[in-house]
Amino acid sequence: MAAQPARDAERTRAEILEVATREFSDNGYAGARVDEIAAKTRTTKRMLYYYFGSKEQLFVAVLEQAYTTIRALEQELDVEHLDPVDAIRQLAELTFDHHESHPDFIRLVSIENIHRAEHIGTSSVLSRLANPALDVLARILERGRAAGRFREDVDPLDVHMVISAFCVFRTANQHTFDAIFKRDMLDPARREHYRTMLGDLVLGYLTAR
Amino acid sequence: MAAQPARDAERTRAEILEVATREFSDNGYAGARVDEIAAKTRTTKRMLYYYFGSKEQLFVAVLEQAYTTIRALEQELDVEHLDPVDAIRQLAELTFDHHESHPDFIRLVSIENIHRAEHIGTSSVLSRLANPALDVLARILERGRAAGRFREDVDPLDVHMVISAFCVFRTANQHTFDAIFKRDMLDPARREHYRTMLGDLVLGYLTAR
DNA sequence: CTTTGAACGAACCAGCTAGTTAATTGTAGG
């Protein structure tokens, strides 16, 4: 088979982005080293500046890609035909699984929050990615309310927030939680417990008297 | 009154720690600058090394102080005489208020998690600070179970985790959440809503059929 | 007083780090 072409802009760009994602996620924004990112690539530091302009713009690109990936996956959910209660549980578990399998993303979000979202604040890409899962959620809640199963006064974004809070905390704070309470929230043996617990939690809230 | 003595080891130490807390919290571990910390102090960089030895040890000292402060406050709660349901709500709200008024602490915890808790992992101080609030919580749950008000199978640490997750997420992720969903979770106008919601959430879980 | 050790300050340094310069090579279109 043909060797990969010596020059492939798309591949080079993608590779830089991939390595940068890992480096920023592992070391934080200030802790990540441009030289280190370049070294772990099959290309050079100059290419990084050629394609992305600066360390900061590279970081923005990393964030944009991470969010875009995750939002795309959220779209795949098809819960319209399910019972509202089952739908909520399924949505929660999808988010749960998703967060668990994308620790890099959670770390990037934490890093970006430490920087007060100053990078994505200026990103036009991100602001257009407004959440489709929110619409899905809103429709589920509407059906649940109509069926008299859910409380009347619930805001979809609040429900989304609870699901996120649970999933994000479990991965984002795993290390300090383990250090202090000697409990590894990501131990596979506890995975099902937490997954079920999240559904119980959200549904307990939605169906409370 | 007498001017402050020209030399006061305790005050110097405390001032360095205070400034360092702000700087680490604002910029992350790698982003914080030793020179900047020193400059914002009434002393010099040399003193910082004199008292703390290194940037890393200074960061550990900051974390230890932050955790110690917060744990001490948790101790003050006296809910033994309350109805279990009221006690849970009060505990949740105490945590809520606490997190809200200590954003620095949350940021430091996030930073430390990005570094995989490698700093507090070696701290003997922190491992001894095992959570007294957990005992309080365990006793409340026990009383609630005995009275037939709470489900039987609930682990105190799981309840603590839910409360933390909600409170931590609200402050730690406020910036990205606001950037993406255009909702400021720390808007004072929404404070009561979230405070009540947290109690509803936890009690909904504890009293679910 | 004098001694002693803790507390302090200024200048310094070696290595690092983001970003740049300018020259070189592959490749597609004519």
Place this chain on the structure above:
DNA sequence: CCTACAATTAACTAGCTGGTTCGTTCAAAG
């Protein structure tokens, strides 16, 4: 072919950064 331009490379730099050196000053004990 060959030309024009995109893609790539290596070497360089100016400024920063954590950490250190070493000399000075204060205050309490004797």
